[in-house]
Amino acid sequence: MTATYPLSETAPETLRARSGKPLSGITLQAVLAGEIGMDDLAIDATTLQRQAQIARDAGRATLARNFDRAADLVAVPDAEIMRAYEMLRPGRAKSRAELDALAAEFRSRWGADRIADFIAEAAEVYDRRGLFTFRY
Amino acid sequence: MTANRWRRFADWDARPLRQDRFAREDPAKGFQAMASPADPAPGLAVAEGRVTVMDGVAEADFDLIDRFIARYHLDPAVAAEAMAIPSLDLARMLVDLNVPRADLVRLARGLTPARLAEVVGHLSALEIAFAYGKMRARRSPGNQAHVTNAKDDPLQLAADAAVAVGLGFDEIETTQRVARNAWSNALACAVGASVGRWGTLFQCSSEEAEELQIAMRGFTSYAETVSVYGSEGAFIDGDDTPWSKAFLASAYASRGVKMRATSGAGSELLMGFHQSQSLLYLEARCLCLQRAMGVQGTQNGGIDGAPVTMSVPGGGRELMAENLIAVWLDLECASGNDARPTESELRVGAKIMPYLMAGSDLICSGMGSILKYDNSFNPSLINGEELEDYLVLQRDYEADGGLTPLSEDRASGLRERALAAVAAVLGELGLARPTPAMLASVAAASGSAETDSYTPGDASRISESIRTRGITVIDAIRALATRGFTEEAENLLAMVRLRLSGDALQTSALVRDGRVLSAINDPNEYLGPGTGYRLTPERRAEIVEIRDVLDEREVLRSQAMVEKVEARRAAYSSLGPAKAGQGGPEVVVGISPAFGTKLFRTLAGEGVSVMLRAVVQGIRDGGGTPRVVRMRHTADTSFLGLSAAHLSGSGIGIGLQAKGTAVIHRAGRLPHHNLELFSNAPITTLDHYRRLGENAAALAQGGDPEPVVVPTRGEAMGARFHAEVALIYAIETALCSEGAAPEEVAVEFQEVP
Secondary structure: OHHHOOHHHHOHHHOEEOOOOEHHHOOHHHHHOOOOOHHHHOEOHHHHHHHHHHHHHOOOHHHHHHHHHHHHHOOOOHHHHHHHHHHHOOOOOOOHHHHHHHHHHHHHHHOOHHHHHHHHHHHHHHHHHOOOOOOO | OOOOOOOHHHHHHOOHHHHOOOOOOEHHHOEOOOOOOOOOOOOEEEEOOEEEEEOOEEHHHOOHHHHHHHHHHOOHHHHHHHHHOOHHHHHHHHOOOOOOHHHHHHHHOOOOHHHHHHHHOOOOHHHHHHHHHHHOOEOOOOOEEEOOOOOOOHHHHHHHHHHHHHOOOOEEEEOOOOHHHHHHHHHHHHHHOOOOOOOOEEEEOOOHHHHHHHHHOOOOOEEEEEEOOOOHHHHHHOOOOHHHHHHHHHHHHHOOOEEEEEOOOOHHHHHOOOOOOOHHHHHHHHHHHHHHHOOOEEEOOOHHHHHHHOOOOOHHHHHHHHHHHHHHOOOEEEOOOOEOOOOOHHHHHHHHHHHHHHOOOEOOOOEEOOOHHHOOOOOEOOOOOOHHHHHHHHHHHOOOOOOOOOOHHHHHHHHHHHHHHHHHHHHHOOOOOOOHHHHHHHHHOOOHHHOOOOOHHHHHHHHHHHHHOOOOHHHHHHHHHHOOOHHHHHHHHHHHHHHHHOHHHOOOOEEEOOEEEOOOOOEOOOOOOOOOOOOOHHHHHHHHOOOOOOOHHHHHHHHHOOHHHHHHHEEEEEEEEOOOOOOOOEEEEEEOOOEOOOEOEOOOOOEHHHHHHHHHHHHHHOOOEEEEEEOOOOOOHHHHHHHHHHHOOOOEEEEEOOOOOEEEEEOOOOOOOOOEEEOOHHHOOHHHHHHHHHHHHHHHOOOOOOOOOOOOOOOOHHHHHHHHHHHHHHHHHHOOOOOOOOEEEEEEEOOOO
């Protein structure tokens, strides 16, 4: 897969935004015509999975795992991402159950299994290290 | 007799170095660069593919960091093999040309933090620099700039961003004096960075959550200040955990935005959670954690902790060592050289050199492209003040530091264009209407103290509007295009289109000439001379083209400027071959071949005839009889003087070069064993020349005068004048012909008002 890198040069015609709009449709004319939104400037999950494969083939398994988790987050709205990040910060969630619930939500609402597993793991570790305490 | 104090210490007290405070080594208090007694012995136990003991800590006692490293960094498939290799052997492999980078990167996946720290601890500073050059991920070196100012003035941010892009920085980073000004800074820098070319990555360092929101609105193209720490206490006080930070990493990738984490020696010490462990060991934990999180790279090398690190013995070597661990772990490395760790320019230069020579993904993270007082991160190692020094270092060592010299015209052009562009965007979006006077003041200003522009309060109002109105990069692109800044609109659009491919997410990615370069398609495969990064002839030509360089044409031009006035001051008539001396107090002045014919001014800036007149006057004042002879067989001061002495009735002669070097000689002495010499022509005054003439006259009459000494304050005369000297001297020697006889010269001096 590393031979296909960079995708923007080797296969630009295969690239689509999260909205489904092809890369070739992202032009200044389209911006001026009011046809471009932030959804058209966002990467899609398929592309992230291709980059994950490139990273894996280059021997970077941990980077690939990050791209896999990122692919899980593509469809998640900005505000939900911000909320989850906030919940993961120390002392925000007051109990393991709150984080477990967040994990379950990511699994059921967004099909984000890898992120859900990751949050669930955090819940277990935070509990063990006593992070569900008052901070401010 | 006892001196109260040797005053040299008072001299040293006054030097900038003494502003630096140094700390005594004290491992218990965390002041230990490497190998503290509290650092654990390296060790690893794996059972059924699961880490059960790491660096002396059992699984049940793992803190947040141990747990994350054990779970995600350590690769059980490599660990046994890697941990079995003695540290000294691994250290030797790092500097062995015959061990490819890829082999070492594979082994690093099985090494614990304590083992990584122990291995690099075996290397000297020179070995670390060499290993760094071999192990860094991307072949082509790059650099990053800070673009900030003390007023958070969006106009100046745009102008300075454009200049940073023009200088060739691959990345620019901004931050703000007033936290809520982040949106205004982001918009201004994004617009400024779109001037001239596209591809400079841009980040706006802010509170973690806000920084991500700014990225989601499309203004930025990477994030860097995702800080991690090597102790649990510091991590939690930093208001994050490895899981929240790893989630953030995935969040950035999910929006196609490049990200690296930040760590560095000294942060745990400054935050009070050092656990009595060495700076290097704690940083090794940070770095293993970052690889575990799956970030593509790191900003490390002390960063905000660099000054405290440089206060302990071995601090400089430690900073290099932690950068080496980063690249060994296959992370992109923005290698610090950031927070200014010293007031000593000598320590600054020494700090940067290994990185300049070894190259780095981003040599500085970043360099202050603005003046020190405008740097809202705090002054950098190298700042706007010293940036030209760095350009010259690149040229001196033919080392690519990632920058390209910028002409004055080009810099002004970029500033004006950026100012017009940002004014258009602010106006079109109804955010602000800068006046022509504001724009003009920023265009010319070196720093914000000289501008009459927006205040931090103005910037806050602009920033708040951008945030609350939901303005995105699309609005900025549309505003640029609507107001006729089509090229900038296209450039800014190209930056956000980059997100769609995800190409910039791979390790060490940057954009050069419109193409993404990363460790995938530009890998560093250094295996000794002839491999790895080399300057192309084209790149070399860019680096050497600093401003204001001398050549023969320039020297002749500056000489020609005084040719006319010199022609009025003195007329030189040739009277044929020089005659032998007739005794008496005669002093022959032997002038050089180009004296008053091709060369007209001395290095001190005097007309050559004015100098000659002072010498002649001095000879007369001393009771001597001057006679002027032009030498045509030599231009060398010693031989001019000795030849003149041989023609002199008294046996005393003066040699005088057009550039102002002068000598008194006596017949019969060895050529380079003169009586008196003025070797520092640029600081020799007319009075010195006159007194030289007097002394020559005294010597011609059998006297023993006190030699004339030209005092020097230790100026680097060679640096200031030797290029010109060599060019001038070449003009002299070109007029010499072997065996040509000296010529008698009648000089008629005229008063010129």
